[in-house]
Amino acid sequence: MTVIGLLALVAAGFGAGVVGYVTGLASIVSYPALLAAGLTPLSANVTNTVALVAVGVGSFAKSGRALTADDGGRSLLRSSLMALAGGIVGAALLLLAPAAAFGYVVPYLVALASVALLAQPGLRRWIEHGSDRPVAWPVAVFVVSIYGGYFGAGAGVIFLALALLLTSLPLWHSMLLKSALLGVANAVAAVAFIVFGPVHWPAAVAMGIGCLLGGWMGPPLVARLPARPLRIAIGLCGLGLAVWLGLRPAG
Template sequence: MTILELFGLVAAGFVAALVGYVTGLASIVSYPALLAVGLNPLAANVTNTVALVASGIGSFAKSGRDLTAGDGGRSLARSALVAVAGGAVGAALLLLAPDEAFAYVVPYLVALAALALLAQPSLRRWFHRGVDRPVLWAVAVFVVSIYGGYFGAGAGVIFLALAMLLTELPLWKSVLLKSALLGVANAVAAVAFMVFGPVHWAAAVAMGIGCLLGGWMGPPVVARLPATPLRIAIGVCGLGLAVWLGVSS
């Protein structure tokens, strides 16, 4: 791998982390960048997961106190434990199951999450009536963390949609929660990939540097964006990602 390609991965990591924090679509930037420098799909997938851990570290280091203030720390800890379990299952699936395991269902999951974001104000009112949200939230975090540990493209959009529907958090805090939980799932999967997976370490370190910087920049960017246009933009981008995943699968 050339020096120019490594610098390109640093830049791709920065853009991926910033885009991923704002929209939940990091892998749509980082994964193709790794394929472009010659990694095969499995190596690109596991290297991408390892590199994106730095994005979660950067964003949480920047504004994690906002999420853990008051009772938020205990709530985050409970959700993080569920994400740990889901991420571990996802990593095991990637290392043991056929590559096509999620190929058919993922576009539909991402599309549903994007539509849920677009219809969030109405859906949130419906979810708040007669739904055991803590239990549903725990189950949802576990399932999405499995997917996040396995592949993860669009997992951020799904996490964000769930946070907007099943919690009382405003958009900017939902974005932070999404990044924290996806970072946990990625971190657990990354540990497994470091031991058992074909991680390309030069690419992972280069992209990780960019991801760390992009993750650090993400929270102040989101804090300055208007909530409703941002939610709509993420929903529209999520639909585009669903189409792309459906066509490429």
């Protein structure tokens, strides 16, 4: 890979880091960039997972204190353990199961999460406004983390929609929690891919540098954006991602 190609991946990683924190759609930037750089779909997938760990690292380093302020981090620890377990299962599925096993259902999951995000105020009132779900939330984190470890495109939208529906957290806090949990799921999957998967290391390092910087820039950017337009924009982008996932070639 040429120096220009690596610099392009740094730039793509920065864009993915910002987009990933703000919208939860990092893979819509990073995955096609890796394919365009000449990686095979499987290599692009595992390299993407390794690189995107840096988004969670950057965003948590910038604003992680807000997540641990309320209860000393106990809720975050419980959710992180569920994300860890789900990421392990997802990585195992990618390495052991047929490559197209989730291909048919993923676009529908992302579309459903996007619709839920767009309808979040009404849905949250219907579910019982402002109430936490001590059982449903960790189960949801585990299930979404399986998908996050397997492929992950749109997992941030799903996490964000569920956090807004199943917890009483505001949008800004939910987005930070989404990034932290995605980072955990990606990190454990990345460990498995480092050992067993075809990681393209020059691409992973280049994109990871950009992702780290983009993740660092995400929290202060979101803190300055109005919640309602941002939620609507994320939902619409998620629907676009669902269409892209449905139309892209399998494998």
